[in-house]
Amino acid sequence: MTGPVVVTGLGVLAPNGIGAEDYWAATLAGRGGIAPISTFDASGYPSRLVGRIEPFEAAEHIPNRLLPQTDRVTQLALAATDWALADAGVDPAALPEYDMGVITSNACGGVEFTHVEIEKLWTVGPGHVSVYESFAWFYAVNTGQISIAHGMRGPSGVLVGEQAGGLDAVGHARRQVRKGIGLVVSGGLDSALDPWGVVAHISGGQVSTATDPRRAFLPFDREAGGGVPGEGGAILILEDLAAARRRDERPVYGEVVGYAATFDPAPDSGRPPGLRRAVELALTDARINPSDVDVVFADSAGVAELDRIEADAIADVFGPEAVAVTAPKSMTGRLSAGGGPLDLATALLSIRDGVIPPTANVSDVPAEYRLDLVRDQPRDADVRTALVLARGAGGFNSAIVLRAMP
Template identity: 55%
Template sequence: MNTSAPVITGIGVVAPNGLDREAWWQSTLDGKSGLGLITRFDPEGYPVRVAGEADGFDPNDHAPQRLVSETDPMTQYAFAATNQALADAAVDTGAFADLDMAVITANSSGGVEFGQRELQKLYAEGPQAVGAYMAIAWFYAATTGQLSIRHGMRGPCGVVCSEQAGGLDALAQARRVLAKGTRLVVSGGTDASLSPYGLVCQLSNGRLSEDARPDHAYLPFDPAAAGYVPGEGGAILTVEPRAEAELRGAPRLYAELAGYAATMDPRPGSGRPPGLRRAIELALAEAELAPGDIDVVFADGYGVPELDRQEAAAITGVFGPGGVPVTVPKTMTGRLYAGGAALDAAAAALALRDQIIPPSVNIRPNSAHQLDLVTDWPRETGLRTALVLSRGYGGFNAALVLRSA
């Protein structure tokens, strides 16, 4: 235990396989996937047919209608997850000065569904039909701004845009502002990229799976891996200094943010190695842990053969072949972009709480990777530490060490 390390005190989740924290966690432990054929719009004519949709989510259950009409689903998911996280942590925002609370989120897609709808109005009906909130609802920082206003959090707020790595980078930024005197940070990430325009934007990276079978489309570390599928949702966490959380009587300290590091991959063709292994080593060093001290790795799991090979090499290079249990629970949700790493951090915190490693589903591990993948069923084991890995398109790498609080 590091008495100066901040701790996670509340967790909120909206995911394709569960619309709240405990429903999602139970589905994850049960191996219940939220992947399916796209229903949000007609995917005929698109090469990608499978995604992780947050079916059944009703934004009106989590925010006033006025806010719902002004915001994109990415922000509406954050409304719900933040409500959960604050309730889980038993936070009374009225007991804090507004400048003592901050919001730091990650975002990757922007409010593409809201933006597409308003642009369609522009083209079909003219500029007078476009709503005033087109100016802000699509913006990457919209979620941070709306949460700040809604909960009266006026401290050092911000948004991080490093694609899937952003969920960990946002937590690292939360840690920084807490070290400078902020008392509470709402942090994490949510994304909602499942609109026609959003899907077309994603296709440009060439990494999405075109398999139309939900149980075959996303197979990280499998010999049949052929890309990933997109998903929507994410997780929001409340993070506080340990002393502050204990003083106010927080019901639970899930985990401490023990170590973190971020690196960038070199430019393609440079001949230099990817930066993920270095991020792992730096995060362990900051946490003052040896590789043997890590009990589980929540892998990034791209599902792209070469990127899987690179990640496996980074993990085995640090921990040795089969040296640590590895899991990819996002096989049940798809890659949620800025929401994905935050969701993995939530899964790691709950794994530490319940002393269980959630499984990866549908995978038949490629023996060449030499990973101890937890597949099909959860693995009960003693857990004190977890390493969460994430990579963002463009060369971003992030590693976060969580330790039982």
């Protein structure tokens, strides 16, 4: 095993900010990116709010030859990767190609691209369907395109676990760095906000029908009525600390010290959900006690039943109101595979700047949740250790512990 596995670069694309620093400024200010759907007529939909990244012109960020080959989600992923590599000071051309890997997560695939091509198939025939549909739809396409773009031929892969998948990807990337791979591009992004994609989100039965963007997504609030689908996420550059120091002396964001994943039992089994166990296993992996954690970035479903499960897991592990909890995704919506990596980026920025971002718009947290939820305003704090949680549809639970460098 190598030394500490650290995050050296961040690339962020979120509904309330393009680029890590713009996103961070908006988050600390409590500015959200949830808004009415503007790209198609959604008047007949029961849910009409999304977290969409605007403005994002793909032609400004990726080569023109890739525009007809890629879905919006891959365009977002390529841009975020470029920014993360630049942030880390990495020139892939200067590194051995088999010493760089790409491990990302994606839950939806190239939704918009696929639906355009299917419409062509139905209306004008198979001869008009793009040959690029053969790979543009695939949930592994982001990993493939990033690998091709930067000549990264080391261990690579894709994790599919909905909201939890982004943390799983980073956990797997950490494992590869520990095995001796010098650098791994990791994280995740998702985008499924075209008419068909929005219908798919709604069909899950956990999407808010509120019409006021400020009251639509209220995790841990007594009035929580569902989540809001969003797009985006984050790409993180993971490296062995010693290798990163040899390459560049710039500061690193923090160390990935703990990771765990569990799966919920069947609903009628009588056994408890697996989230608490994921938290305990991640803390054990990090070799720390609950009292060492300064802040928990919650999964925050915005569904009363799921919020109560998470609140109980946090309070049972750490004690009632014993640790600061925040849910900044109240400003962006739930980003599927991009949600966990975005929370990781947010936690690392929190460690860097000594401040915990707020959970915007939430005002009435039930006392039985036993949470110290950071609301309204950022909270200054000496953040040395952060825990990030994520749960995916179908029973996935993941947890990652991040720590400041000494």
